[in-house]
Amino acid sequence: MxxxxxxxxxxxxxxxxxxxxxxxxxxxxxxxxxxxxxxxxxxxxxxxxxxxxxxxxxxxxxxxxxxxxxxxxxxxxxxxxxxxxxxxxxxxxxxxxxxxxxxxxxxxxxxxxxxxxxxxxxxxxxxxxxxxxxxxxxxxxxxxxxxxxxxxxxxxxxxxxxxxxxxxxxxxxxxxxxxxxxxxxxxxxxxxxxxxxxxxxxxxxxxxxxxxxxxxxxxxxxxxxDAGICHTYVDKAADIDMAVKVCVNAKAQRPSTCNAMETMLVHKDIAPEFLPKAEKVFVAAKVSLKADKESKVFIPSAQDAAEDDYRTEYNDYILNIKMVGSIEEALAHINTYGSRHSDAIITGDKKAAEKFVKEADSAACFVNASTRFHDGFEFGLGAExxxxxxxxxxxxxxxxxxxxxxxxxxxxxxxxxx
The missing domain is CATH 3.40.605.10 (Aldehyde Dehydrogenase; Chain A, domain 1)
Structure with a gap:
């Protein structure tokens, strides 16, 4: 036959x-x-x-x-x-x-x-x-x-x-x-x-x-x-220890999945304190970092991030890092380069969280939680x-x-x- x-x-x-x-x-x-x-x-x-x-x-x-x-x-x-x-x-x-x-x-x-x-x-x-x-x-x-x-x-x-x-x-x-x-x-x-x-x-x-x-x-x-080009935005009002914990989980807990973070966006006001701490934990988790020029000031070991990297679903221990000047810039990046899959904000500012979930064009938005939760089992749906x-x-x-x-x-x- x-x-x-x-x-x-x-x-x-x-x-x-x-x-x-x-x-x-x-x-x-x-x-x-x-x-x-x-x-x-x-x-x-x-x-x-x-x-x-x-x-x-x-x-x-x-x-x-x-x-x-x-x-x-x-x-x-x-x-x-x-x-x-x-x-x-x-x-x-x-x-x-x-x-x-x-x-x-x-x-x-x-x-x-x-x-x-x-x-x-x-x-x-x-x-x-x-x-x-x-x-x-x-x-x-x-x-x-x-x-x-x-x-x-x-x-x-x-x-x-x-x-x-x-x-x-x-x-x-x-x-x-x-x-x-x-x-x-x-x-x-x-x-x-x-x-x-x-x-x-x-x-x-x-x-x-x-x-x-x-x-x-x-x-x-x-x-x-479709592709899972997922983001986490670390807002200027984020709890730094929480942000490190959530971001490392979103990337390194199981990077081969579609809901793993591929790009981390960091507000410029929190970057000087957050990025060096995050770098240590990512390196310990064997994650290779690619960063824009502004972020490399605080993580000089990172490779240069290219334009195409922001459109890439790695499914691997590789992470893009980009510094942004505002939540509006973060949202513009997500809605330009993302795949409408899973995107998160880490913040203690309720208004920033509300703005993010309304304006991020994503199938699921997460506030102070890892994108890795975007899953039928985790949502109580049994399977997917x-x-x-x-x-x-x-x-x-x-x-x-x-x-x-x-x-x-x-x-x-x-x-x-x-």
Whole structure:
């Protein structure tokens, strides 16, 4: 079977399943997710063995440790996968929720009801945990799922989806509830993007190259998980010790993630005291610093920051530092160079905080907190398909409610329009 036939058959299977999933009760969906949690726990050895193959192949290619970190699926990551399933089980089921209702003067009763999107096509790169998170959210919201992962995690993905499919089958779900495109030929992505009759929405989760390709080629609506060029602005009214702690966490706690800080903006009035203290902690955390001319006065060990650096998502232990003269300058920088993802202000000035959250064009704004909190788990949403930094149809963590739309249900008593 060629790649076109392979992808199309998977999409057809998911489409057929989507109509059955939309009719499932919350209990039926939760039982399927619990079955998946149990089987993942029982089959740890096979997942880890498959993951080791992927990691060894990546090391042979000379890929960065930060990339391999995203690829890991050991006991710790499997524990997180299982927890994510059970977190989603505990969440309210959005499908069937009535979000509004009213009665017209003629007696017609109108309701707005949440319904699944249908078939979700998810194209992602290196994270095997996406298989579990995406499956749990799709099933709980009544959608079917067609996954296409990157070649670097193919063995892990196949192992995990095989287990999930077995669990869902045992719980009575249709065969096409979750499907994986196992052929890693890049043509498979373009074929998926053309299957408008079978796939209802595409969700990309990966780097800029993947997202740009999908934006250009897709004939299907797309919910973008785009680049994470995130900022922290250290205001002149910041508590310096707090600012150091939060900024180092935002950069160094896990730099490979999309919500890690890439540029730190520092008000000129606080820079003389703040920057030398921050430099010591960043250097201890093995973060390489790039700075503008003004900032280098206080951190001379930093390399020069170039214009293109401010538009770069490093996903690594590298940080840009820029001094600004006002909150307005900080906001202008964020709205020019940022990716509308996660941006923070550290300040003790309530008016400055209010101005920042109103004017920073970001999916999430943080006040005196790390951008690393921009995450479905941390927000209490159970899991996420990704973080949308577009404005339609959902912004921020793409969780259960974001995987539904609304339809009108109109009830009459033999009403006809005159």
């Amino acid at each position: 060629g790649i076109a036939e392979h992808v199309t058959e998977k999409a057809k299977s998911a489409k057929a399943a989507s109509y059955m999933l939309a009719a499932l009760s919350t209990g039926e969906k939760n039982r399927a997710l619990e079955a998946a949690a149990g089987l993942l726990d029982k089959n740890r050895k096979s997942i880890i063995e498959a993951n080791i193959k992927d990691i060894e192949a990546c090391r042979e290619k000379g890929l960065k440790d930060s990339f391999i970190d995203r690829l890991a699926a050991g006991d710790k990551q499997i524990d997180t996968m299982i927890k994510s399933l059970r977190d989603v089980i505990a969440l309210p089921d959005p499908a069937g929720e009535i979000t509004g209702q009213w009665e017209r003067p003629n007696g017609l009763k109108i309701r707005k009801m949440r319904v699944p999107l249908g078939v979700i096509g998810m194209i992602f790169e290196s994270r095997p945990n996406v298989c579990v998170e995406a499956s749990s959210l799709a099933i709980k919201s009544g959608n079917s799922l067609l996954l296409r992962g990157g070649s670097d995690s193919i063995n892990s993905n196949i192992s995990i989806i095989k287990i999930i499919k077995e669990a869902f089958r045992s719980a009575g779900l249709p065969e096409g509830a979750v499907e994986l495109v196992e052929d890693t030929d890049r043509k498979g992505v373009e074929i998926m993007l053309g299957l408008k009759g079978y796939i209802d929405v595409i969700i990309p989760r990966g780097g800029k190259g993947l997202v740009d390709l999908i934006a250009e080629k897709s004939r299907i609506p797309v919910i973008y998980h 398909m990704g973080i949308s930094n577009q404005k339609l149809h959902v912004r921020g963590p793409l969780a259960l409610v974001g995987l539904t739309s609304e339809k009108y249900v109109v009830t009459g008593a033999g009403h006809i329009r005159e």
